[in-house]
Amino acid sequence: MATRIYGGPEAQEAFHAYTLAREPKFARFLVDTWNAENAALKFADIEAALISGDLTGAQFEAWRDTYSQLLADKIGPMWSNAMAASGKPLAHAIEAIVEGDFAYNPAWPWIQDYLDVHGAEWVVQVSDSQKAGIRALLNRFAVEEPINPKVAARFIRPTIGLTEKQALAVANFRDLQIKNGFTGKRLEETVAKKASFLLRRRAENIARTELARAWGQGQRQTIRQAKSDGLFPGKRMIKEWFTAVDEQVCSVCGPMEGATVPIDEPFITIDGPVDIPSEVHNQCRCDEGYSTEAI
Numbered sequence: 001m002a003t004r005i006y007g008g009p010e011a012q013e014a015f016h017a018y019t020l021a022r023e024p025k026f027a028r029f030l031v032d033t034w035n036a037e038n039a040a041l042k043f044a045d046i047e048a049a050l051i052s053g054d055l056t057g058a059q060f061e062a063w064r065d066t067y068s069q070l071l072a073d074k075i076g077p078m079w080s081n082a083m084a085a086s087g088k089p090l091a092h093a094i095e096a097i098v099e100g101d102f103a104y105n106p107a108w109p110w111i112q113d114y115l116d117v118h119g120a121e122w123v124v125q126v127s128d129s130q131k132a133g134i135r136a137l138l139n140r141f142a143v144e145e146p147i148n149p150k151v152a153a154r155f156i157r158p159t160i161g162l163t164e165k166q167a168l169a170v171a172n173f174r175d176l177q178i179k180n181g182f183t184g185k186r187l188e189e190t191v192a193k194k195a196s197f198l199l200r201r202r203a204e205n206i207a208r209t210e211l212a213r214a215w216g217q218g219q220r221q222t223i224r225q226a227k228s229d230g231l232f233p234g235k236r237m238i239k240e241w242f243t244a245v246d247e248q249v250c251s252v253c254g255p256m257e258g259a260t261v262p263i264d265e266p267f268i269t270i271d272g273p274v275d276i277p278s279e280v281h282n283q284c285r286c287d288e289g290y291s292t293e294a295i
Contacts, residue, residue, distance in 0.1 A: 002238055002260075005223075006093040007289010012242055015287045018085050019211040022078065026207035027200070029074045033066060034161030034199055041160060046153035050142045055134060064127040071119050075210070079118075082211050083111060083218030090222045090290070098231045110221045114214075122210070133159060133167035140171050154188055158195040166198045209282045216278035216288070223263065223290050235292040237263035241277050244285040253277070253286050263290070 041059070049055045084106060091104040137159060141152035155174060159167045174191045182190055220239075227237055241256040243249045249257075252269050256277070259267055266273035269280060277286035 002291040002293040003097075004289065004291040005097060006090045006219075007240055007242060007287070007291075011089075011289060012244070012287050014089070015086070015212075015215055016244070016285065018082070019208065019215065022082070022211055023204060023207040026075070026078055026211060027203035029070060030161070030203040030206060031199060033070055034203075037063060037066060038157055038160045041157060043150070043153040043157065046156050047149040049134075049138055050149040050152055053142065054138065060127070060131055063130060064123060067123045067127050071123055075122075076115050076119060079115060079210065079214040080106070080111065082214035083114070083221075086215040086218035087222035090219050091226075094223070094226045094231065098226075100231065102226055102229065102231060104222060105225075108221070108225060110225070114217050114221075118213075126206070129163045130161055132164040133162045136164045137167050137171060140168070155191055158192040161199050162195065162202060166202060170195050170198065205282055209284070212278040212284060213276070216276040219288065219290075220276055227263070232292055234295055236295050238291045238293060239263045239267075240289045240291065241267055242287045242289055243277075248285075250281065252280055253284065256286070260291075 040062075045055065045059065084104060087104040091102055095102040134156065137152075137156045141147050141156070142149075155171075159170050162170065170191060173194045174187070177187055177190055223237065223239075226232065238260050239262075241253075241259040243253050243257045245257065252271050256267060256269055261267055266275050267277065268274075271280070274280045277288050278284050280286065
């Protein structure tokens with residue numbers, strides 16, 4: 001018979017309360033960064049890119065450096081705090097059922113490993129998706145539907161930070177507003193508001209996704225640390241999938257409610273294997289719990 005260590009409604013409530021309270025701050029860091037990049041890129045730089053076909057390598061490198069600094073100064077500490085917030089109560093629960101002391105330790109090597117490895121991946125992913133968005137608009141306004149570079153630059157600059165799909169959505173929105181009779185300053189301001197709205201949505205998406213994944217890592221690595229420390233001799237570690245159990249749960253996660261597998265094996269979803277529930281898709285609200293059973 002399995003003995004539950006941690007997980008269930010109370011743990012889910014703590015997870016959702018923690019991430020929801022911190023998403024606005026995380027998102028603001030991103031929006032402020034995009035606004036600063038917007039202000040730093042001159043219209044003349046965009047006009048030159050429309051003529052040459054691309055921004056310079058130095059401009060792209062500057063964006064990546066900005067994200068690396070953002071990670072070091074603000075995002076990384078938020079990840080560390082989320083891992084601690086999920087790992088500490090789990091460590092307390094483990095200590096309550098085993099013989100011996102066990103506490104969450106922020107100096108565990110896996111914490112820095114996550115910050116280093118996932119951090120590097122995150123910087124590349126965010127900067128590359130931003131690069132793709134700008135390149136899509138440069139192609140749109142210089143090749144597919146050429147317009148005056150000075151005019152195009154004023155529509156492109158507010159989109160800095162958007163993905164390719166989002167940037168093209170702004171371009172399509174601009175076309176629609178032109179059909180609706182918008183011109184000049186009115187058109188420019190209306191399109192800029194659309195871009196600003198999509199930037200906020202992207203920031204919220206990233207914030208929710210990254211906080212949830214850091215929370216999941218904190219739990220998973222804490223239970224693995226306990227196992228590595230030999231706190232569960234003669235026991236098999238089991239992980240269990242918990243969904244938010246509401247109408248927003250997706251078709252991939254819904255059937256996984258209550259699914260259990262050994263801790264070192266992946267969950268098997270309709271889309272394939274998944275190690276940690278919160279990593280199944282962006283903005284996932286799923287969590288996991290843990291139990292032991294005799295071998």
